[in-house]
Amino acid sequence: MRLALIGLAILFLAAFLALPLVAVFSQALAKGVGAFLKGLADPDALSAIRLTLTIAAIAVPLNLVFGVAASWAIAKFNFRGKSLLLALIDLPFSVSPVISGLVYVLLFGLHGSFGPWLRDHGVQIIFAVPGVVMATVFVTFPFVARELIPLMQEQGVEDEEAAIVLGASGWQTFRLVTLPNIRWGLLYGVLLCNARAMGEFGAVSVVSGHIRGKTNTMPLHVEILYNEYNFVAAFAVASLLALLALVTLAAKAALEWRFADQIAAAKR
Amino acid sequence: MTAAASTTATKPARRGWAFLAPTILPGFGTAFGFTLAYLCLIVLIPLGHMALRAADVGWDRFWAITLAPRVLHAFYVSFGCALAAALINAVFGLVVAWVLVRYRFPGRRIIDAMVDLPFALPTSVAGIALTAIYAPNGWIGALAKAAGFKIAFTPLGIVIALVFVGMPFIVRTVEPVLQDLDAEVEEAAASLGATRWQTFTKVLLPTILPALITGVALAFARGVGEYGSVIFIAGNIPAVSEIVPLLIVARLEQYDYAGATVIATAMMGVSFLMLLGINFLQRWTRSRHAR
Amino acid sequence: MAIEIRNVEKTFGAFTALGGVSLDVRSGELLALLGPSGSGKTTLLRIIAGLDHADAGEVSFDGQDTRDRAARDRKVGFVFQHYALFRHMTVFDNVAFGLRVKKKAERPAEMDIRRRVDQLLTMVQLSHLASRYPSQLSGGQRQRVALARALAIEPKVLLLDEPFGALDAKVRKDLRKWLRHLHDDMHITSIFVTHDQEEALELADRVVVMNHGQIIQVGTPAEVYDHPADSFVFDFLGGVNRLNGVIEAGVARLDGKAVRVDGAVGADGPAVIYVRPHQVELGVAPADGVPDGKWSARVSSLHAAGPVARLELDLAGRALEAQLSRDRLSDLALEVGSWCTVDFRHARVFPAKS
Numbered sequence: 086m087r088l089a090l091i092g093l094a095i096l097f098l099a100a101f102l103a104l105p106l107v108a109v110f111s112q113a114l115a116k117g118v119g120a121f122l123k124g125l126a127d128p129d130a131l132s133a134i135r136l137t138l139t140i141a142a143i144a145v146p147l148n149l150v151f152g153v154a155a156s157w158a159i160a161k162f163n164f165r166g167k168s169l170l171l172a173l174i175d176l177p178f179s180v181s182p183v184i185s186g187l188v189y190v191l192l193f194g195l196h197g198s199f200g201p202w203l204r205d206h207g208v209q210i211i212f213a214v215p216g217v218v219m220a221t222v223f224v225t226f227p228f229v230a231r232e233l234i235p236l237m238q239e240q241g242v243e244d245e246e247a248a249i250v251l252g253a254s255g256w257q258t259f260r261l262v263t264l265p266n267i268r269w270g271l272l273y274g275v276l277l278c279n280a281r282a283m284g285e286f287g288a289v290s291v292v293s294g295h296i297r298g299k300t301n302t303m304p305l306h307v308e309i310l311y312n313e314y315n316f317v318a319a320f321a322v323a324s325l326l327a328l329l330a331l332v333t334l335a336a337k338a339a340l341e342w343r344f345a346d347q348i349a350a351a352k353r
Numbered sequence: 354m355t356a357a358a359s360t361t362a363t364k365p366a367r368r369g370w371a372f373l374a375p376t377i378l379p380g381f382g383t384a385f386g387f388t389l390a391y392l393c394l395i396v397l398i399p400l401g402h403m404a405l406r407a408a409d410v411g412w413d414r415f416w417a418i419t420l421a422p423r424v425l426h427a428f429y430v431s432f433g434c435a436l437a438a439a440l441i442n443a444v445f446g447l448v449v450a451w452v453l454v455r456y457r458f459p460g461r462r463i464i465d466a467m468v469d470l471p472f473a474l475p476t477s478v479a480g481i482a483l484t485a486i487y488a489p490n491g492w493i494g495a496l497a498k499a500a501g502f503k504i505a506f507t508p509l510g511i512v513i514a515l516v517f518v519g520m521p522f523i524v525r526t527v528e529p530v531l532q533d534l535d536a537e538v539e540e541a542a543a544s545l546g547a548t549r550w551q552t553f554t555k556v557l558l559p560t561i562l563p564a565l566i567t568g569v570a571l572a573f574a575r576g577v578g579e580y581g582s583v584i585f586i587a588g589n590i591p592a593v594s595e596i597v598p599l600l601i602v603a604r605l606e607q608y609d610y611a612g613a614t615v616i617a618t619a620m621m622g623v624s625f626l627m628l629l630g631i632n633f634l635q636r637w638t639r640s641r642h643a644r
Numbered sequence: 645m646a647i648e649i650r651n652v653e654k655t656f657g658a659f660t661a662l663g664g665v666s667l668d669v670r671s672g673e674l675l676a677l678l679g680p681s682g683s684g685k686t687t688l689l690r691i692i693a694g695l696d697h698a699d700a701g702e703v704s705f706d707g708q709d710t711r712d713r714a715a716r717d718r719k720v721g722f723v724f725q726h727y728a729l730f731r732h733m734t735v736f737d738n739v740a741f742g743l744r745v746k747k748k749a750e751r752p753a754e755m756d757i758r759r760r761v762d763q764l765l766t767m768v769q770l771s772h773l774a775s776r777y778p779s780q781l782s783g784g785q786r787q788r789v790a791l792a793r794a795l796a797i798e799p800k801v802l803l804l805d806e807p808f809g810a811l812d813a814k815v816r817k818d819l820r821k822w823l824r825h826l827h828d829d830m831h832i833t834s835i836f837v838t839h840d841q842e843e844a845l846e847l848a849d850r851v852v853v854m855n856h857g858q859i860i861q862v863g864t865p866a867e868v869y870d871h872p873a874d875s876f877v878f879d880f881l882g883g884v885n886r887l888n889g890v891i892e893a894g895v896a897r898l899d900g901k902a903v904r905v906d907g908a909v910g911a912d913g914p915a916v917i918y919v920r921p922h923q924v925e926l927g928v929a930p931a932d933g934v935p936d937g938k939w940s941a942r943v944s945s946l947h948a949a950g951p952v953a954r955l956e957l958d959l960a961g962r963a964l965e966a967q968l969s970r971d972r973l974s975d976l977a978l979e980v981g982s983w984c985t986v987d988f989r990h991a992r993v994f995p996a997k998s
């Protein structure tokens with residue numbers, strides 16, 4: 086029974102998890118290392134990498150600040166409508182990525198409600214970098230808050246009260262007591278948020294317009310190359326993203342292993 | 354000796370609080386205000402705006418667009434495949450969670466970490482990788498072809514992509530419940546003469562059912578809206594393997610904003626109703642087994 | 645610093661946690677808040693510290709209303725029930741925290757902070773553990789770190805919530821003595837919460853007994869022990885015999901015989917007579933029956949280790965505990981199974997709760 090179950094689980098995971106990973110790397114190297122490197126060194130690929138990093142560098146800090154503010158308000162205070170607020174924060178998780186992009190197209194696109202006004206003022210959001218950033222922020226919105234809220238709820242308010250009775254100001258309390266208490270959970274949330282920000286496809290695909298060298302992120306570039314039957318290059322870029330995923334998983338496992346108690350709260 | 358009896362305090366005791374429970378911690382106003390403003394700007398206003406735009410289209414056209422055969426079929430494919438994938442995951446995800454929680458074997462840690470791969474791997478990467486494997490010239494696709502059927506470019510391919518995407522939801526929601534479950538309960542059941550199967554259906558399943566339903570709901574919701582990992586393997590043949598998100602994108606590419614808006618709003622509405630239903634189902638199982 | 649508490653009320657939703665509490669805390673005394681779980685002790689302590697706001701009533705420090713003084717400006721040392729040590733800081737940094745967060749103008753130089761912290765750590769006998777983290781300490785050590793941290797800001801008032809609650813019996817006893825000495829040295833007005841009557845009676849200058857959000861009695865340990873205000877205090881302090889009797893025409897009776905009681909007797913009806921074991925007077929049973937006004941009982945068990953002998957008696961089917969000196973015991977020549985007469989030197993009676 087035991088062996089049969091373990092075997093079944095491993096077989097299932099091998100077919101669904103290991104095989105795709107192997108496929109990515111083997112296809113990327115199918116024509117040798119030279120072709121692989123050529124696919125990566127392409128100027129369009131390089132600009133996609135740059136754009137992806139830029140977007141993550143904007144979206145992650147924004148959602149980090151939001152996550153900390155939201156969890157401070159939700160975990161440390163009691164107010165009416167808290168569970169509604171919690172549900173609303175989770176909302177982006179249950180919205181299709183395509184819709185996450187569409188809502189901004191309807192607002193800021195050429196035919197959107199603010200489109201004409203924006204055009205008259207020479208501002209472009211859709212089919213430009215701001216739109217890509219907005220869609221990414223929408224999609225990665227709940228990640229940090231989701232990790233922090235249960236953790237901070239579990240930690241309670243005693244430490245903060247102790248600090249205040251000892252004469253600390255609100256800011257000192259937050260910086261010297263709260264922040265160190267949540268740092269690993271925070272890092273964990275940032276890690277997940279970053280992985281999604283760099284890998285988001287559906288939402289970004291709707292708002293970006295796929296302009297090569299301009300609004301093309303790495304996941305979009307993978308699609309374009311693939312649709313052009315440039316498989317080696319497509320899988321070369323994909324292998325970079327897969328590597329990012331593996332690094333994320335490793336870092337996550339390391340954090341979980343090292344700070345199990347501090348992160349466990351978030352999993353309940 | 355002073356016994357403090359104060360009967361003079363006749364003013365009615367203040368019950369509860371209006372909005373915020375009294376506290377000495379600072380920063381609620383700032384944190385709450387920022388949270389609410391950010392939430393409105395990023396999520397609520399854009400979503401609400403979309404619903405308004407859908408309402409602008411008018412009732413008749415709304416239904417005309419939604420009930421067009423191609424759209425209906427896309428709904429059928431999206432929700433059907435998501436449900437099938439979620440149910441497949443319910444079985445295999447449970448097995449994986451069970452194995453990870455109950456057994457110790459070499460490589461368990463690595464497997465445990467790998468379960469989250471679908472969360473971390475960009476969907477377009479997953480999409481092309483799965484296609485490479487399941488296309489007729491791929492590793493598994495070729496085997497299937499020899500056996501006389503196709504996986505990629507059929508609804509079966511969509512189900513496979515959604516199984517990949519949804520698997521961690523089940524494992525990660527069931528895992529903590531299994532961890533809390535006392536092995537002694539099973540042993541007790543066994544000592545009372547229950548067979549393995551009876552122990553499973555009568556003792557284990559009722560306990561993990563609420564978590565399992567949560568996991569299935571999450572996987573299902575994610576599967577319905579999934580785009581990146583599906584479009585490559587689906588082949589996107591209208592009325593065969595076309596999913597709703599793709600239809601929305603197609604309408605947008607044809608500058609049919611009204612069509613895209615209506616389909617998107619309808620999809621959100623249906624998902625919302627389904628989640629509501631699942632929520633009820635969950636409460637019901639909870640109350641039945643909470644005793 | 646003296647603290648006056650006037651008609652303080654606090655409700656949580658529909659639940660009254662404090663129903664009009666008034667109390668004067670004298671400058672420099674060590675006061676115990678004693679009461680069963682849920683009686684509102686922590687709530688009162690938190691209101692004094694400014695961690696919670698009272699719904700009504702006022703708290704003043706040395707005659708000054710504290711309403712407008714935020715918790716961080718009250719100069720109150722608070723030791724939390726679970727210590728609330730900052731787990732990412734060393735023992736030293738924990739103790740230094742209150743000094744380091746002071747405004748620039750008031751903050752001592754780092755050198756002075758070091759000196760002060762070292763001094764405090766020496767006082768709580770933890771200087772050798774200064775660089776450890778809270779997770780590397782035992783419960784009693786954590787407790788002392790929490791105390792040192794609270795004392796670092798030179799508080800005018802020290803508030804301790806169940807300071808020994810999480811410790812085992814031996815450590816409790818040691819820390820108790822140590823806290824008493826510390827208080828005698830420093831003379832900070834201190835209030836500690838406990839639900840252990842022995843702790844309250846042994847440690848405090850005065851004891852405040854609480855129940856259901858009310859103060860039932862305030863007094864020195866001797867007053868509270870010898871003259872409990874009501875049956876609740878008697879029951880809660882424990883170590884007392886409860887005998888079911890009646891009150892008839894203003895006289896307490898046990899098996900028909902009148903009991904001499906201290907204080908008021910109360911209305912007629914079923915009653916409970918409270919007698920402490922050392923107030924039970926035993927005598928040699930005369931050969932010809934029982935003298936008037938006394939009861940007769942049979943010894944059912946006998947513990948004669950130490951200077952005091954404890955006897956379990958059977959008084960017409962009721963268990964009665966008595967204490968007497970070993971000398972007296974040998975005078976009476978009692979052993980298990982023998983009969984004796986029983987009388988009560990001091991007893992109290994309260995109408996039985998229906």
Ligand SMILES: Nc1ncnc2c1ncn2[C@@H]1O[C@H](COP(=O)(O)OP(=O)(O)OP(=O)(O)O)[C@@H](O)[C@H]1O
Pocket residue numbers: 656659660661679680681682683684685686687688839
């Ligand atoms: N934040 C709160 N919300 C609701 N009820 C509360 C809250 N804090 C305390 N209470 C209630 O008020 C009552 C008094 O609580 P308090 O903590 O003062 O009791 P206590 O005497 O300290 O008890 P213990 O010895 O168990 O610590 C309890 O019944 C408790 O349930």
Ligand SMILES: [Mg+2]
Pocket residue numbers: 685686687805
């Ligand atoms: Mg308490």
